[in-house]
Amino acid sequence: MQKLTRIITLSVALTVVSGCSYVGVYKRDIPQGNLITQEMVSQLQPGMTQEQVAYVMGRPLLEAPFDSREWDYVYRIDKAYGDVEQRRVTLTFDDASRLVNIEQEGDLSRDLPVSTDRGMGPAVEGADPLDALPSQRTPTPETAPEPQPIITGE
Numbered sequence: 158m159q160k161l162t163r164i165i166t167l168s169v170a171l172t173v174v175s176g177c178s179y180v181g182v183y184k185r186d187i188p189q190g191n192l193i194t195q196e197m198v199s200q201l202q203p204g205m206t207q208e209q210v211a212y213v214m215g216r217p218l219l220e221a222p223f224d225s226r227e228w229d230y231v232y233r234i235d236k237a238y239g240d241v242e243q244r245r246v247t248l249t250f251d252d253a254s255r256l257v258n259i260e261q262e263g264d265l266s267r268d269l270p271v272s273t274d275r276g277m278g279p280a281v282e283g284a285d286p287l288d289a290l291p292s293q294r295t296p297t298p299e300t301a302p303e304p305q306p307i308i309t310g311e
Contacts, residue, residue, distance in 0.1 A: 185237050190231070231244070242264075248260075
């Protein structure tokens with residue numbers, strides 16, 4: 158009887174453990190790098206300064222370590238149930254820090270599936286961590302209460 162109990166227990170345990178491999182595991186898209194769109198790249202014009210480019214595109218993901226004249230913007234998205242898509246824009250500047258060349262790789266015209274849901278998970282960069290707290294407005298001169306006179310007793 159003990160042998161039969163062991164066999165049944167072992168069979169149930171193996172069935173439960175092997176059953177996990179048949180259940181699908183949740184995966185999510187993994188975006189990495191600078192988000193690059195065709196609209197951003199179309200705003201770039203030869204002759205722009207590095208500051209103007211940084212305003213349009215943001216700071217680059219990669220700068221050449223020995224030559225700051227080349228900036229690389231790379232965006233890679235590893236789709237959970239699909240393949241990997243990569244976009245790359247390489248900007249080259251002259252000695253006066255003016256944009257002289259724009260190279261593109263990847264299809265920048267297609268929209269990317271960027272999730273904007275604000276559910277559980279890490280905070281989004283630039284989000285206000287106190288966003289959930291009620292706002293505490295500082296009074297302006299127009300909304301500040303009238304100062305009360307100080308009465309001293311003599």
